[in-house]
Amino acid sequence: MKPFCFADGKIIPTESATIHPMDLGLIRGYGIFDFFRTVNQSPLFLEHYLDRFITSAEKTFLPLPYSREQLREIISVLIEKNDLTNGGLRMVLSGGVSENHFSPAEGKLFIFAESLSLPSEEKYQNGIKLLSLEYVRAIADIKTTNYTLPVWHSVNWKRLGAEDVLYHWNGWVSESSRSNFFIVKNGVLHTPDQHILLGITRKQILGIAKNVVIRPISLEEVWEADEAFISSTTKILLPVTQLDERKIGSGRPGPVTLDILEKFRKLERETVA
Known part of the structure; x- marks a missing residue:
């Protein structure tokens, strides 16, 4: 995992990222994610991955409080701050903390930068x-x-x-x-x-x-x-x-x-x- 991620609405040290222990992503396994590669610091096929991530949020009834343009900007900053030449970016939207501990709620968006090794x-x-x-x-x-x-x-x-x-x-x-x-x-x-x-x-x-x-x-x-x-x-x-x-x-x-x-x-x- 690279040193910087996006969580709590800002770029922070990855080691500081946290999630509530009663989040549905943890207690029910309910959440969405997507993962794409960077090649020469360019996110490969980014618009296709954003399409799928945004659609997944809609289909799972999880609010995504960021526009496509905002997601692009966050991703661009993370690539630069992590010097992510050839690696991966993981977007995760958790199920949130709900009153009945079951229904989808307002989740938490994380974007992590990762090292990546392709198969041998x-x-x-x-x-x-x-x-x-x-x-x-x-x-x-x-x-x-x-x-x-x-x-x-x-x-x-x-x-x-x-x-x-x-x-x-x-x-x-x-x-x-x-x-x-x-x-x-x-x-x-x-x-x-x-x-x-x-x-x-x-x-x-x-x-x-x-x-x-x-x-x-x-x-x-x-x-x-x-x-x-x-x-x-x-x-x-x-x-x-x-x-x-x-x-x-x-x-x-x-x-x-x-x-x-x-x-x-x-x-x-x-x-x-």
Whole structure:
């Protein structure tokens, strides 16, 4: 965590940030957040992240007492004060302290600057393993702070050699715990359309990829896919070469996946140029 954050309506030392112990974010796990990267001190795809954060606040009935322009200004100051060349910024809006300790109230806005390490090059070159998990994330279209199940389940991941999970329900896959999911079959890219967070990286991939189909995808189709990958702000695009104990395709990152990864990296360079 970097030395300065935004809390209590001003820029303060990060170590001084506090939250009320009866805030719904703490006692009920109710709140929203968003996270984006900085590249060469430029916030990458910032307007898209602000769109989602503002919309999440509206959908969760949490007052956001700052305009888009004010949020931009706060973010700009934090990047400069923390000398955040290549890192991350985390916006958090808590559920607030309510009279009945249950209903959404006026929450507290935090914006933290963070150091950030992308996955190792080995993972991009060799791919990763996911574990299938029968689960549907609650109100998946909102980026809430409720990650109880994957945090609990993650204790097993390292032991089983996995990077993350792949959620599925009634035979249909949706997403990973912190990433969107894609498969490739016969050169065509497919990605689920239900029970997912509409990722910003996913949005960019849909814009640069060719032959994309957005539709329900069965777990059986994942087993039979030629390639698969996950996408997120902190991972960009990671090839998935194994699900549970079964290989996907050749068990190596495929050409369509690697081509999209290169196109995304080019887009990133052009966006912050």
